[in-house]
Amino acid sequence: MEFFKPATWSEALAIKAEHPDATPIAGGTDIMVELNFDVRRPGALLDLTEIAELREWSAVGDGFRVGSGVSYARIIEELGASLPGLAMAARTVGSPQIRNRGTVGGNLGAASPAGDSHPPLLAGAADIEVASVRGTRRIPAAEFYKGVKRNAMEPDELIAAFHIAAADGPQQFAKIGTRNAMVIAVCSFGLALHPSTRTVGTGVGSAAPTPRRASDAETFLAGELEWDSPGPLRDSVLVRFGELVAQAASPIDDVRGTADYRRHALSVMARRTLGWAWDSYRRN
Amino acid sequence: MSRPTSAPDRITTPISGGVGASPPRPDGTLKVKGEFAYSSDMWIDDMLWGATLRSPHPYARINSVDLTEALKVPGVHAVLTHDDVPGQMLFGLEHTDQPVLAVDIVRYQGEAIAVVAADHPETARRAIAKIVVDYDVLEPLTDMEEAVHSTDAPTLHPGGNVVRHLPIRRGDQEVTAPVVIRGEYEVGMQDQAFLGPESGLAVPAEDGGIDLYIATQWLHVDQKQVAACLGLPPEKVRLTLAGVGGAFGAREDLSMQVHASMLALRTGRPVKMVYSREESFFGHVHRHPAKMYYEHGATRDGKLVYVKARMFLDGGAYASSTGAVVANAATLGVGPYEVPNVSIDCWGTYTNNPPCGAMRGFGAVQAAFAYESQMDKLAAELGLDPVDVRVLNAMSEGTAMPTGQIIDSPAPVAELLRRVEAMPLPDAAPTDSYDLRQLPGGVSNTTHGEGVVRGIGYGIGIKNVCFSEGFDDFSTARVRLEIIAGEPTAMVHTAAAEVGQGLVTVQAQIARTELGVERVTIHPADTQVGSGGSTSASRQTYVTGGAVKAACEKVRGMVLDLARERLDIDGELRMEGGKIVSDRLGVLAAVADVLGDDAIDETVEWRHRPTEALDPTTGQGFAHVQYAFAVHRAVVDVDVDLGLVRVVALDCAQDVGKAINPDAVVGQIHGGSAQGLGLAVMEEIQVKGGKIRNPSFTDYLIPTILDMPPMKVDVLELADPHAPYGLRGVGEPPTISSTPAIVAAIRAATGLAIARVPVRPEDITGTA
Ligand SMILES: Cc1cc2nc3c(=O)[nH]c(=O)nc-3n(C[C@H](O)[C@H](O)[C@H](O)COP(=O)(O)OP(=O)(O)OC[C@H]3O[C@@H](n4cnc5c(N)ncnc54)[C@H](O)[C@@H]3O)c2cc1C
16 A cells, blocks of 8 residues: 655645555544455555645634644634534534644545535535645535445545534524444534525534535525524424424435434424524524 | 571561451552553564454355455465364364354355454454455344244254253242233343453564463463464473453453464564454454343232243354353343242244454343343332332342352342432432532533432342362462562462453462461462463452462461471470561561571462252252352432433442452452443444444444442451351442442432333433
């Protein structure tokens, strides 16, 4: 196995162009497990941890550009106030050790339907910035996930960063696991209310071949919410929203849970997170 | 009277770290710092690495095994199959029914077929991948009841599919009762989930034998089986215990012992084998899944009249210890209650599921889930309090077991229940604020209090301690006392396996107390001394502790005789604080002066009182040495909409006879309770069509610190007059009672009649 450890981003892109089969490694919390379990034997590893700019984030316009190598721990600590949905998801990832090493870039690279950063990235309408020696492009999160553990990247591309607006309203994230820590999502749900555009963002995790938005639920809810004179939500709205979120999923029965349970749990999480988000909107 | 001039005349200061104290463990700091050498850390120059080819099929005929390509891989030194087994082809704890390497047929997914030794583990794995096996895949037998009763089921072993059927018949078999409670219960397959995978190092010796460094629970039973399979006399197979990373029953059976030894003998090089985490799930036996049909008859006051039960335990492809597990499930099948009339049938079966054998609680766990569920049902039916109904029926000293055995030492069942009941309950969850970590789902943020209902439940368990049914259960201890650097120093040498429970500490404590010396060293456990018996059945402090005590007593007697002779006195003498002391005259001499350059070295074989076999048709007999009891009260918060559970409190009372090491006792209770919590709400090897679906810690979940609440633990010490120091085995009882307590609490919170563990969110939300 070859091992590359470029010091600069342009060097990394050059190596990736020359060795498209080289597997990038950031925190290694997915890759090392795959290597140890012998499910993957890459011909080459491309270690990105020397590249300082991947670990940086900056405020850009009304949002942020967050380097793909920023750890979950730093997202919670440094960006939690501006990106509450993503921070809530980050808090549920693994254990302190995993949150210190693991990155959103790695979560995107792995593109597991169960990855916890995906629902808030979808709900927050994030763009993924990918780059190659050919140039840079931005892929909306909703178009990034292509299949089970497949994403929209070309073989010579690397993830540079993601772009996401600062929260303009309440955000929530909830995840089902059968223990209270260190658990892969049985299913998960992210919600973002966008009062500035009168829209709603959602993300459904671990309940379809890819993370996905619940578009019908978003449209329905955006039409029902009384943004200017926010009163209590009618039960019928909560229930309908829950139903539409559940309908957006196409879950399977597997070792972590049944399809029926996933649909049921999504509807409960959707109702609850909406209740919390709306309460918070009304209070402010 | 002549007195050596160096004898101090002040009275001695008592030595610390004896029986009843909690001295620090010799291995504790190393383990916490990650510096302890486990069996997987071993290294020797020139060693080869072994790897194992395993069957992907639960049941298949092997037409051919082609090794040609594997042998061509550079760096490969040997590729062996059953043709290369030098001795006996089969091994097994109770029945020798399991092939060292598969012969013509595989009976479970993961069964070993061939082994490779190569100069690098990766090379060994690559060679394994190049072995070509031609299978005829057969339809696996996966249903334990079918295995027993169906006439169409394939016969997996020559004697049929029943490993053991044990009937228990006591009292009136035709009796009826005004209140009848029926239930069907299921227990999923739990894994021991030890953290140190199977591993060991086999070093070929000049005499044609083998030196095997191995993580195991019983060196001598390994030695016996390995020697037979290698065709060597036992003395040519020398075992030394390597660092054990947890056991819980999963290291009772052989894993890589024979394989590594065969490879080492063949290649003339040391061979190391380490299973990967995934392989480990196929490399050891699991807890028997159970299906149990119960009927309790009671008076309208709630007094038990009879218990009838049919129990099935799935032993999987090979017998392992299924027979003994059957005996426990059946003989302990009514729980710690007085039941005048009992009719139980328990079957342990062969199927093509993963082999099952020993795991902490050993048959008593499965039974307790059923009988405790029944007690709650009885209480509910009669409108009685669950504790009251248990106290009403609680056994005590003098009670006859379903086997007819009379309990002849304290059995404080009612008192343990009342003690736990009297413990303060945790505060109710606050309604005006929330802390996610205190809620079901934790920081996954699934509820801020919505849907959360609290429930309380009780569970009690009974467990036999030591080996039963007439087994010659003994341990050997060698104790040497000599003067090193002017200080009397004891050395304790046994073959008993330290697997994390703290036996090494206990052995030293006993030596300090019995010999009155501060300095004790523990010799590495090996087969150079006689058998210590198994580290299982909660027996080591009892039996090896008993052996160390007896050996110390013998050494002490000899030292005191020597003192009488050399000091020219007679009368009662003691050893205390490194001194020879008499009641009348005070300190007489330092042990160092009496002993001089002599060493006293004694080996003792020690047995507990004998038990007897069970009558094969009625299950009657004095089969168990000792019984141990623990009670749990579980408080749970259940998110009834999402089916998520948080165990808020899991308080426990247990009688331990005598806490030899109080910290270690509480540690065992914490750990056992956590393992029972795992079985209650998350731990299951999911098997479908004979195949394991979740062989990893990603999907086989064990409790984390956020799942396990801090515990209140009440330790009772009611001495058992038959046991050394009055002690009672500690390790298993808490594993037994915590599961039913938690499930009872979930039922109380949800109102659901939950009859299967582990309880899944699907079971609570009706989405299974
Ligand atoms: C014990 C444990 C618990 C876990 N718990 C969770 C959990 O609760 N939730 C969750 O979502 N995940 C969890 N994970 C998985 C993992 O931690 C996350 O997916 C994490 O985000 C991966 O980040 P990383 O930096 O470690 O990725 P790596 O392992 O370094 O890489 C992951 C993948 O992304 C690719 N990659 C990395 N960086 C780039 C880049 N810049 N450009 C292109 N491709 C790239 C890699 O090639 C690889 O395919 C857990 C893992 C472990 C070991």
